[in-house]
Amino acid sequence: MYAYDELDRTLINERVSEFRDQVKRRLSGELTEDEFKILRLQNGVYLQLHAYMFRVAIPYGTLSSKQLRRLAHVARRYDRGYGHFTTRQNIQFNWIKLAELPDALADLAEVGIHAMQTSGNNMRNVTSDQWAGVAPGEIEDPRIWSEIIRQHTTLHPEFSFLPRKFKIAITAAEHDRAAIKIHDIGLRLHKNADGETGFEVLVGGGLGRTPFIAKTIKPFVSGRDILSYIEAILRVYNQYGRRDNIYKARIKILVHELGIEKFAKEVDEEWKAMGDVGLTLDHTAIEEVRSRFSYPAYEKLPHMPDELKQAAHDKLFERWRKNSVSAHKVQGYSIVTLSLKPVGGPPGDASAEQMDAVADLADKYSFGEIRVGHEQNLALPHVAKRDLPVLFKALDRLGLATPNVNLVTDIIACPGLDYCSLANARSIPIAQELTRRFANHDTADLIGRLHINISGCINACGHHHVGHIGILGVEKNGEEFYQITIGGRADENAQLGTLIGPAVPYAEVADVIEDIVEAYLALRDRPEELFVDTVKRLGVEPIRERVYATR
Amino acid sequence: MTSPLEQKKIRITGPSVVTANRTWDGAVVYRTAKQGWSTELADSAIVSTSDDARALLAEATADDVGAVGPYIAPVELKDGGKVKPGNLREHIRAKGVTIDLQVPA
Numbered sequence: 001m002y003a004y005d006e007l008d009r010t011l012i013n014e015r016v017s018e019f020r021d022q023v024k025r026r027l028s029g030e031l032t033e034d035e036f037k038i039l040r041l042q043n044g045v046y047l048q049l050h051a052y053m054f055r056v057a058i059p060y061g062t063l064s065s066k067q068l069r070r071l072a073h074v075a076r077r078y079d080r081g082y083g084h085f086t087t088r089q090n091i092q093f094n095w096i097k098l099a100e101l102p103d104a105l106a107d108l109a110e111v112g113i114h115a116m117q118t119s120g121n122n123m124r125n126v127t128s129d130q131w132a133g134v135a136p137g138e139i140e141d142p143r144i145w146s147e148i149i150r151q152h153t154t155l156h157p158e159f160s161f162l163p164r165k166f167k168i169a170i171t172a173a174e175h176d177r178a179a180i181k182i183h184d185i186g187l188r189l190h191k192n193a194d195g196e197t198g199f200e201v202l203v204g205g206g207l208g209r210t211p212f213i214a215k216t217i218k219p220f221v222s223g224r225d226i227l228s229y230i231e232a233i234l235r236v237y238n239q240y241g242r243r244d245n246i247y248k249a250r251i252k253i254l255v256h257e258l259g260i261e262k263f264a265k266e267v268d269e270e271w272k273a274m275g276d277v278g279l280t281l282d283h284t285a286i287e288e289v290r291s292r293f294s295y296p297a298y299e300k301l302p303h304m305p306d307e308l309k310q311a312a313h314d315k316l317f318e319r320w321r322k323n324s325v326s327a328h329k330v331q332g333y334s335i336v337t338l339s340l341k342p343v344g345g346p347p348g349d350a351s352a353e354q355m356d357a358v359a360d361l362a363d364k365y366s367f368g369e370i371r372v373g374h375e376q377n378l379a380l381p382h383v384a385k386r387d388l389p390v391l392f393k394a395l396d397r398l399g400l401a402t403p404n405v406n407l408v409t410d411i412i413a414c415p416g417l418d419y420c421s422l423a424n425a426r427s428i429p430i431a432q433e434l435t436r437r438f439a440n441h442d443t444a445d446l447i448g449r450l451h452i453n454i455s456g457c458i459n460a461c462g463h464h465h466v467g468h469i470g471i472l473g474v475e476k477n478g479e480e481f482y483q484i485t486i487g488g489r490a491d492e493n494a495q496l497g498t499l500i501g502p503a504v505p506y507a508e509v510a511d512v513i514e515d516i517v518e519a520y521l522a523l524r525d526r527p528e529e530l531f532v533d534t535v536k537r538l539g540v541e542p543i544r545e546r547v548y549a550t551r
Numbered sequence: 552m553t554s555p556l557e558q559k560k561i562r563i564t565g566p567s568v569v570t571a572n573r574t575w576d577g578a579v580v581y582r583t584a585k586q587g588w589s590t591e592l593a594d595s596a597i598v599s600t601s602d603d604a605r606a607l608l609a610e611a612t613a614d615d616v617g618a619v620g621p622y623i624a625p626v627e628l629k630d631g632g633k634v635k636p637g638n639l640r641e642h643i644r645a646k647g648v649t650i651d652l653q654v655p656a
Binding site for chain 1: 572574575576577578579615616619620638639640643644647648649650651
């Protein structure tokens, strides 16, 4: 956990007071909506179909039990008793009243949570691996660097009015769980030949109506130089990025139009021209941030405790353990993923009661810490293996032990037309129907790892381009239709999916997805070959033929 | 559903209303014939020509304190004069989400 200092607390509290005054002036008519809009967006407040939507940041996906309880309180007191975890380690509340928002923000500020820069054309929440600090083989905890970047870019005047929103993600593990290649800047921590820790810097990733996978512009930037290098990238973007056309304003368009070599050259020249602007991080500055992260006092525990051996005969427990429990860097401990994808449920939603209960379980079994992943699930990062059987029973009672992590029903979905003012079609009902179709866990296990991503419009909040199966809602003559892509992926081998055929109407989507999965099962060369690898080996055509032959 | 946020030219082809979100709480509201706002679609002023739609929207837009983001939305008039939302987006705004909101507790 990161402990905020007095400066952080003052900043957050002042922001609440400022926004309270802005809301008051808006409600009295002193501020027009045009004047107020930019102010509310800078505080995470959108206007959606039914109400204001309030997006709260969960920096690098780390929450304390106290913070999660406070989120539950906001859901209960100011909303309709639930929240929605997003693909960028935020939580959204869908039914907030503007008049009550300052109170909600003040309640959150008491536990160090805020909504600054969760919307608007600025530097958004810096995201990271939800297993940061506990994943085996990690170079080092990427949250240290996420926090350094967060501090530097929060309310930074040069980055508060960018041509468009700007997103950074950081990973330090071999397997990328932070989807860094679909971010404006992706940072991969690694060590160079001299053993020094630094970053591979990727730029220009992003989805939306013009999707791109980020490209590497510098294989290694040392940790001490990362702020100045990011600043150089942003200066080039600020100078050349288009402000005349919202659809061409993201840095990915600039990188594409300039070409990666030219863009990299511009950044290097800017970086050199900047000289020493006081952004070089010395050892003391880095260690100061590092020292504010606390880590559990782990016990020395056996690799295979008796409790785990005794529970092995319980088939339900074993199924869940194999699916949702992952290796931890400390012997005797595990990382436990809590699926927010129950059969028939809206992906990523959690009730206030669930949040409170998870906070209690975190206190009891995970040193009071919870993580939020971009796949819209939660995790308890420090669970002693001996506690897994009793934790499973508790999670099962809460509906948080669906053994479907990374399987076909672990669907990423945006809120879609049920909530979003930008959406063309619904996402959640499609996801719900698919979870019912694939509700049999034996079938889901047989299919293996398969990520389905659903977006209700081209803005791609459900990351459909990089789903193994991607579903995009569009409108045709007032009806909901869905384009389906296959072969995308968001990990270290990120790539965009390929359209498999004509768009299909709402009522046929689940049938088509079932047919795609059946085609894969018939075409894979062995049970271990993942869906996305079969698509890579064979291309789209053999699957297209089977799925569309009778349509 | 093409987002009404992209609504640029005003040309209606059937009965329409002006809708927005109430400023203080964001609730869905409809412009009434009495130059106010109501949360009930049945209370809305219904227009059937582009000129009338433009006038109703202009009047609604002037009330910046009362409601946010007014736009013209289609409706259907049923037998007996009952007003129904004219497309899925407006149906969702009028009736709420199409999904079961229950999350396991």
